[in-house]
Amino acid sequence: MTFHYFHFKVQARWLIVLLLSLGFVSCSTRPPEQVDLNxxxxxxxxxxxxxxxIRxxxxxxxxxxxxxxxxLSWSQNLNEYQLSLNTILGTSILSMQGNEQGATLKADDETYTGANASELIWQITGWTLPIEQLPIWIKGKSLAGDKVVLAQQGWISQLQPSCSTCSGWILDYSAYATVNQLWLPHKIVLRHNLKQIQITIKVNTWIVK
Known part of the structure; x- marks a missing residue:
């Protein structure tokens, strides 16, 4: 199956997802003001x-x-991750597993492999997703050199990453809640102003092992 033909099939499937999910809205609850993290x-x-x-x-x-x-379902175990995307009716759009060496993607009974997970996702779906950075970003974790804005509670409310492949991305975090005594974000908005891309991740469930 060629990428061109498969891309057409994926776009048709996304059209169905779009029609069924126009009401995608995320709400958050303000955390208690007495939270004061180091x-x-x-x-x-x-x-x-x-x-x-996360789910x-x-x-x-x-x-x-x-x-x-x-x-969305994302499972992280050290450097190994598993990602799955499904329609709201439960139909699999794609699943991916990978690590720092590369990734394997399965969609529509076809299997694809590549060294760059983000590029692989783009080839199949047309989506620009920073897969390699998400294990860090989803948690609300910053790295050396990143520009951050801290909320009054002590966690990151905005992140501008500095890595060589992160140029242009800005992340906004909200709806923090405790999971096993650790404050974790439940809404993340990733914006790339140059490419005019916005990705919204709403976490319904955190499982910390």
């Missing part, structure tokens, strides 16, 4: 969090594609 200790705790899973929804918007959304 931001450095909080970042250390996030760095030590290496086994976790929720992912929304994607770009000039080429109107807002689309899918059910």
């Amino acid at each position: 931001s450095q200790q909080h970042q250390v705790a996030l760095a030590n969090l290496s086994h976790w899973q 929720g929804r992912l929304g994607f918007k770009s000039p080429e594609q109107k807002t689309q959304s899918a059910s």
Whole structure:
């Protein structure tokens, strides 16, 4: 199956997802104002969090594609991750597993492999997703050199990453809640102003192992 033909099939499937998910909206609850974290200790705790899973929804918007959304599941075990996207009816859009060496993607009974997970996703779906960075970004973790804005509670409310492949991305975090005594974000909005891309991740469930 050629990428051109498969891309057409995926776009048709995303059209169905779009029609069924126009109501993609995320709400958040303001955290108690008495929360007063030590931001450095909080970042250390996030760095030590290496086994976790989230379930929720992912929304994607770009000039080429109107807002689309899918059910999201991401499981992280050290450097290994598993990602799955499904329609709201439960039909699999794609699944991916990978690590720092590369990724394998399965969609529509076809299997694809590549060294660059983000490029692989783009070839199949037309979506620009920073897959390699998401294991860090989803947690609300910053790296050396990143520009951050801290909320009054001590966690990151905005992140401008500095890595060589991160240019142009800005992340906004909200709806923090405690999971096993660790404050974790439940809404993340990723914006790339140059490419006019917006990705919204709404986490319904955090599982910390």
